[in-house]
Amino acid sequence: xxxxxxxxxxxxxxxxxxxxxxxxxxxxxxxxxxxxxxxxxxxxxxxxxxxxxxxxxxxxxxxxxxxxxxxxxxxxxxxxxxxxxxxxxxxxxxxxxxxxxxxxxxxxxxxxxxxxxx
Numbered sequence: 001x002x003x004x005x006x007x008x009x010x011x012x013x014x015x016x017x018x019x020x021x022x023x024x025x026x027x028x029x030x031x032x033x034x035x036x037x038x039x040x041x042x043x044x045x046x047x048x049x050x051x052x053x054x055x056x057x058x059x060x061x062x063x064x065x066x067x068x069x070x071x072x073x074x075x076x077x078x079x080x081x082x083x084x085x086x087x088x089x090x091x092x093x094x095x096x097x098x099x100x101x102x103x104x105x106x107x108x109x110x111x112x113x114x115x116x117x118x
Contacts, residue, residue, distance in 0.1 A: 001076045001116070008112040009070045009079050012086070015108060016063035023056030037098075062086070080116055083109040 001009075022032045028043045032052075042048055062082065069078035090106030 001070070001074060001079065002118070005076070005079070005112060005115045006070055008108060008115055009066055009083070012083070012108045012112060013063040013066040013070070015105075016059045016066070020056045020060030020063065023052040023059065025056075027052050027056075076116060080113060083113050087113070 022029070022035060026032050027049050028040055030040070033040050033043055066079065066082050069075050069082060086109040087106045090102050090109070093101035093105065
């Protein structure tokens, strides 16, 4: 794996760690409201908080998986698989929720995949 791929994969992991933070620990913050385009009142609903916290743990575990594949196993195939998975989920989100998701959540993984071609 190239240094560029390692750096990009690490940045993707950091991004997913930040999503974990927003969804699990800062659920009702102004930043979470801005990022997810939801009102603070809606974010305060117990059902939304439960959903966000569960989704946050999921995103945090993806971050861990990326870091393990990148630094522990040093396995380009595993990193590529995780990046493809993230792009697929971002593509789905861009069709069902917000077209910008393919760029916001899928942009760095796409760049990581492109870096693996060289």
